[in-house]
Amino acid sequence: xxxxxxxxxFAEKTRLAISIGGIALSVFLIGILxxxxxxxxxxxxxxxxxxxxxxxxxxxxxxxFTAAASILPGALGxxxxxxxxIDVVAPLIVRPMEMSHAGDDPDNTFDVHFVGYDPExxxxxxxxxxxxxSPPGPxxxxxxxxxxxxxxxxxxxxxVRGTKSLTVVGYSKxxxxxxxxxxxxxxxxxxxxxxxxxxxxxTFFVMTLENPDERESVARRLEVAIPGVEFITGEAxxxxxxxxxxxxxxxxxxxxxxxxxxxGLAVAGLTIYTATxxxxxxxxxxxxxxxxxxxxxxxxxxQSMVTGILGFLVGAAMTIFVGPFAxxxxxxxxxxxxxxxxxxxxxxxxxxxLIAAYIPVRRLANIDPVSVFKG
Amino acid sequence: xxxxxxxxxxxxxxxxxRSGEFEVKALDNVSFQVNGGEIVAVMGPSGSGKTTLxxxxxxxxxxxxxxxxxxxxxxxxMSEGDLASVRRTKVxxxxxxxxxxxALSALENVVIVSQNHGHDKQTADERARDLLEMFGxxxxxxxxxxxxxxxxKQRVAIARxxxxxxxxxxxxxxxxxxxxxxxxxxxxLLRQKAMELHKGVVVVSHDNRIRQFADRVVWLEDGRxxxxxxxxV
Numbered sequence: 238x239x240x241x242x243x244x245x246x247f248a249e250k251t252r253l254a255i256s257i258g259g260i261a262l263s264v265f266l267i268g269i270l271x272x273x274x275x276x277x278x279x280x281x282x283x284x285x286x287x288x289x290x291x292x293x294x295x296x297x298x299x300x301x302f303t304a305a306a307s308i309l310p311g312a313l314g315x316x317x318x319x320x321x322x323i324d325v326v327a328p329l330i331v332r333p334m335e336m337s338h339a340g341d342d343p344d345n346t347f348d349v350h351f352v353g354y355d356p357e358x359x360x361x362x363x364x365x366x367x368x369x370x371s372p373p374g375p376x377x378x379x380x381x382x383x384x385x386x387x388x389x390x391x392x393x394x395x396x397v398r399g400t401k402s403l404t405v406v407g408y409s410k411x412x413x414x415x416x417x418x419x420x421x422x423x424x425x426x427x428x429x430x431x432x433x434x435x436x437x438x439x440t441f442f443v444m445t446l447e448n449p450d451e452r453e454s455v456a457r458r459l460e461v462a463i464p465g466v467e468f469i470t471g472e473a474x475x476x477x478x479x480x481x482x483x484x485x486x487x488x489x490x491x492x493x494x495x496x497x498x499x500x501g502l503a504v505a506g507l508t509i510y511t512a513t514x515x516x517x518x519x520x521x522x523x524x525x526x527x528x529x530x531x532x533x534x535x536x537x538x539x540q541s542m543v544t545g546i547l548g549f550l551v552g553a554a555m556t557i558f559v560g561p562f563a564x565x566x567x568x569x570x571x572x573x574x575x576x577x578x579x580x581x582x583x584x585x586x587x588x589x590x591l592i593a594a595y596i597p598v599r600r601l602a603n604i605d606p607v608s609v610f611k612g
Numbered sequence: 613x614x615x616x617x618x619x620x621x622x623x624x625x626x627x628x629x630r631s632g633e634f635e636v637k638a639l640d641n642v643s644f645q646v647n648g649g650e651i652v653a654v655m656g657p658s659g660s661g662k663t664t665l666x667x668x669x670x671x672x673x674x675x676x677x678x679x680x681x682x683x684x685x686x687x688x689x690m691s692e693g694d695l696a697s698v699r700r701t702k703v704x705x706x707x708x709x710x711x712x713x714x715a716l717s718a719l720e721n722v723v724i725v726s727q728n729h730g731h732d733k734q735t736a737d738e739r740a741r742d743l744l745e746m747f748g749x750x751x752x753x754x755x756x757x758x759x760x761x762x763x764x765k766q767r768v769a770i771a772r773x774x775x776x777x778x779x780x781x782x783x784x785x786x787x788x789x790x791x792x793x794x795x796x797x798x799x800x801l802l803r804q805k806a807m808e809l810h811k812g813v814v815v816v817s818h819d820n821r822i823r824q825f826a827d828r829v830v831w832l833e834d835g836r837x838x839x840x841x842x843x844x845v
Binding site: 240241244245248518519522523524525526527528529532606607609610611 | 663666667670672673693696697698699700701703705707708711713714715716720723724725728729772776784
């Protein structure tokens with residue numbers, strides 16, 4: 238780094254701190270929003286992605302797992318079992334609902350993504366039971382551990398909805414959709430609890446194939462053979478579910494990211510600009526002494542770059558340490574810090590620094606060295 | 613002294629500033645030269661064109677008419693980049709208000725000019741230390757300008773001007789911000805170093821005390837040379 242750039246930069250410690258602080262906050266804001274988005278994105282799609290099914294079966298028009306506006310006849314499962322390419326077929330009854338603790342104020346509810354599955358097949362059941370009993374028996378439910386943490390739902394508790402109740406018998410992992418969590422019961426419990434009529438109706442079927450590599454072609458053939466029913470690969474269904482939840486957030490996120498970038502740019506630009514203006518006379522002296530314009534440009538660029546790099550380091554450190562800490566305090570604050578995102582933010586910060594230096598550099602070009610002879 | 617090639621030569625130089633329909637002739641047909649080891653004082657009232665003369669001599673401005681030679685190089689029509697190169701290698705400036713870089717120590721103020729001249733870091737550092745020692749500032753090398761007295765600042769400025777080993781030194785009112793004792797010391801130092809190092813020196817001033825340090829005094833009034841007189845020092 239050039240001596241003049243380094244000395245000028247570190248001589249004004251307050252200004253440097255403001256400049257670094259502004260960029261750091263901008264980097265932190267960008268970093269935390271991206272990490273939050275990644276965290277949510279990973280969390281909301283993971284259950285569907287992790288269920289070891291090659292194909293999901295839903296009624297036509299069903300967009301994703303959480304909306305679950307799918308109604309299928311139970312007989313469809315028997316029909317699918319006859320298809321030679323299909324290995325296992327398992328029914329699911331899925332329904333988003335509100336429940337409350339027995340004995341609590343009935344208005345004090347929390348969201349449960351109710352999933353009835355066939356424990357004999359296991360497909361679509363809890364991904365990993367971390368504590369308690371599995372599979373659940375009649376009138377029993379296994380809740381996601383995030384529900385346990387967030388709403389103090391414990392093993393042995395009774396969860397009620399209307400006149401019906403379920404007893405919590407275990408905690409599972411991997412069923413957190415951030416705004417709701419899955420609770421697993423048996424198919425029979427689901428039919429009874431939801432008072433399904435007819436009781437044979439199902440929400441989804443999940444299937445494994447003899448040859449998973451053929452899932453696309455099998456899905457297309459089945460869609461032709463069974464009209465009004467969609468066959469969707471696990472990856473596509475997970476992506477649809479993510480889009481359903483995060484698609485609404487993404488445009489807002491992009492706007493906030495742009496605002497954060499502009500704030501960082503404005504702080505860096507203003508501080509570098511005022512620093513350059515204040516040092517105009519000194520730049521004039523350097524010009525008079527025969528320093529070239531390119532040398533002076535380098536001084537400003539280096540100052541801007543170093544400010545940007547320091548701001549980035551502080552902001553990235555804040556993102557890496559504050560994000561996970563906030564997650565321990567606020568369960569909904571699900572962050573996933575990716576090094577690729579940090580790298581991208583580093584690029585954005587460099588861009589910020591380059592743009593911030595542009596106007597001061599133009600100003601430098603117009604400084605008249607003769608002016609240093611005045612006063 | 614007359615046998616030596618001139619370090620600075622102005623030949624029928626005029627400088628005209630234009631603003632719309634108005635014209636101001638800051639210099640009018642000025643010719644003079646400065647030889648190595650010679651101090652020329654340019655004196656005159658405010659607005660007489662002294663600073664314009666200095667900036668043209670220092671390759672900061674191009675003349676409107678006439679030729680300017682610095683160390684034998686015709687700088688009259690040079691590009692900005694080439695003029696900067698001449699200033700970097702041939703001309704040292706000493707300013708009325710010292711013009712030291714505030715964030716840099718005395719040593720660093722001298723070092724960067726030496727480095728810009730082409731000296732490597734170590735050579736520049738050694739040269740700057742030698743110069744500051746020579747000017748009695750060995751104990752103030754690491755002081756920032758705000759911690760230096762005006763006299764010390766001007767000595768640092770002279771050391772800086774000499775750091776690139778220029779053949780031509782141009783001083784603009786070098787004693788204006790100094791008391792008479794410090795002013796005398798600075799001018800004595802400048803004269804001594806100019807003689808020792810065989811530099812051509814132009815001192816612009818309206819301080820009559822400068823006369824005693826000059827080999828010649830050039831009187832400028834309304835942009836014209838009015839008289840040419842010589843003092844023996």
